[in-house]
Amino acid sequence: MVYAMFFCIITGILFVISTIRMGSVKKWMKVQINVLEKKKSELDELINSSSDMVNELNSISDYVAELIGNRTEELNGMVKAADEKITECKNLFEQTKKENIVEFPNKNISEMVTHSRKEEIEELYNEGYSVSEIARELNIGKGEIELMLGITERYLRLAN
Numbered sequence: 001m002v003y004a005m006f007f008c009i010i011t012g013i014l015f016v017i018s019t020i021r022m023g024s025v026k027k028w029m030k031v032q033i034n035v036l037e038k039k040k041s042e043l044d045e046l047i048n049s050s051s052d053m054v055n056e057l058n059s060i061s062d063y064v065a066e067l068i069g070n071r072t073e074e075l076n077g078m079v080k081a082a083d084e085k086i087t088e089c090k091n092l093f094e095q096t097k098k099e100n101i102v103e104f105p106n107k108n109i110s111e112m113v114t115h116s117r118k119e120e121i122e123e124l125y126n127e128g129y130s131v132s133e134i135a136r137e138l139n140i141g142k143g144e145i146e147l148m149l150g151i152t153e154r155y156l157r158l159a160n
Contacts, residue, residue, distance in 0.1 A: 121148050 117138055124134045131149070135142045 118148060121145055122152065125149060 117140065120138060121134055121140075124137060129137065131142050131145050134140070134145050138145075
């Protein structure tokens with residue numbers, strides 16, 4: 001019987017200790033639950049905030065895509081207009097080129113262009129003198145020399 005009483009007392013003590021321990025664990029669990037609920041509400045706020053940001057970014061990307069599409073259409077229109085203008089210019093150039101062909105008779109250049117100093121100008125130019133140097137040497141204006149050389153050069157190109 002002593003053993004049974006001893007066993008009852010120990011069981012009672014263990015029961016009291018367990019009950020006290022369970023009370024402190026229960027308090028600790030409540031604190032942890034409060035901390036977790038706070039963290040959960042913070043996470044919910046972050047999720048809502050990030051969701052708002054995603055929606056805003058989607059709106060911005062839609063706007064940018066629309067803007068790029070509009071600009072692309074404008075650019076394509078400009079390119080098409082430029083292509084049309086280039087075609088018009090090519091056609092006009094070809095038409096003008098055909099209408100303005102200059103035909104020189106098969107004559108010597110000295111018969112076509114007469115100038116008292118033509119031979120001197122050609123000789124100095126062929127020796128490597130610049131237009132300015134020829135003008136200084138012969139005391140003739142640069143424009144006159146350029147005209148003379150241009151006529152000669154054009155005739156030679158057309159003759160070939």
